[in-house]
Amino acid sequence: MTMNVAAGEDAGRKMSARRDILLIVVVAIVAAFICAKYNLSEAMLNWTRPFERLQLDELPAVLLVIAISLIWFSSRRYFEANRQLRLRRIVEARLEEALAENQRLAQQYVDMQEYERKALARDLHDELGQYLNAIKLDAVSIREAALGQPAINTVARAMIANIDRVYGVVTGLIRQLRPVGFDDLGVSAALEHCVNEWRSRLPSTAIEMSMSGEFGSLDETRGLALYRLVQEALTNIARHSRATNVEIRIAAGRVVDLRPYVEILIADNGAGADMRVRRTGLGLVGMRERVSALGGSIALASEPGAGFKVEASLPMTAAPS
Secondary structure (H helix, E strand, O other), rough: HHHHHHHHHHHHHHHHHHHHHHHHHHHHHHHHHHHHHHHHHHHHHHHHHHHHHHOOHHHHHHHHHHHHHHHHHHHHHHHHHHHHHHEEEEEEEEHHHHHHHHHHHHHHHHHHHHHHHHHHHHHHHHHHHHHHHHHHHHHHHHHHOOOHHHHEEEEHHHHHOOOOHHHHHHHHHHHOOOOHHHHHHOOOHHHHHHHHHHHHHHOOOEEEEEEEEOOOOHHHHHHHHHHHHHHHHHHHHHHHOOOEEEEEEEEEEEEEEEEEEEEEEEOOOOOOOOOOOOOOOHHHHHHHHHHOOOOOEEEEEEEOOEEEEEEEEEOOOOOOO
């Protein structure tokens, strides 16, 4: 993109230089024709003869020196401007390379983070979940075997209750680490489940979600980014917004530069916030960094008392290498 802009600027400068040269040539030819036709040099000599004491006949030589000096000055400025322009292009090219490298590293970080979350969720489900089930079965066996011993029976029941609490905590952690139904049913089902959970948590808030388009081409990394974006937005609404109505619109299929995009709009009618005030939380920063790392864009709009709006555009596939 930057190289195309620079090429366009070069072509514009060359065209402008050609026009200037053509104008100078035309003016010079017209001036020579006028001077030859009307003998301006002799006429000027006759006009200035009464004022010989002022040496007005030397004025053309002085003007010639001034013209030569201006040409020298403008040429120096021209070459200096070209040098500065070349340095600027070099800096812009290096900056573009650094930004591309940072984006690539950020995307790798997002991929690695999701991979670690997936592995941790799998270990919690397969390893810790099995041990908890085994411990619960042992506690149930102890409870059944100690029907005639109230003290042991009470301890066994307490063990079972505590195991159920731990299992609930583990299940919640697994859901945070890996969306429910994402691997088996896809991002649409995972988003529906996420929104339904928030509806149960926020009974006083009406959450409306609509999804349109085909999400089959959305790869895993970007599907997870879409899910995390909605999840983080709903978390912020629950913590800070006090909204009574939330609208979520997700549309897939818009094509830009031969790449399909998914458009996300999340808006609420809550308390809003002053976007000019620096915030200490990392939620909004994380949303912006996650979307930017995948080549998307995000815009946040809010005013105190006017709700909060999140608009994001995310490519559904990776950029061609």
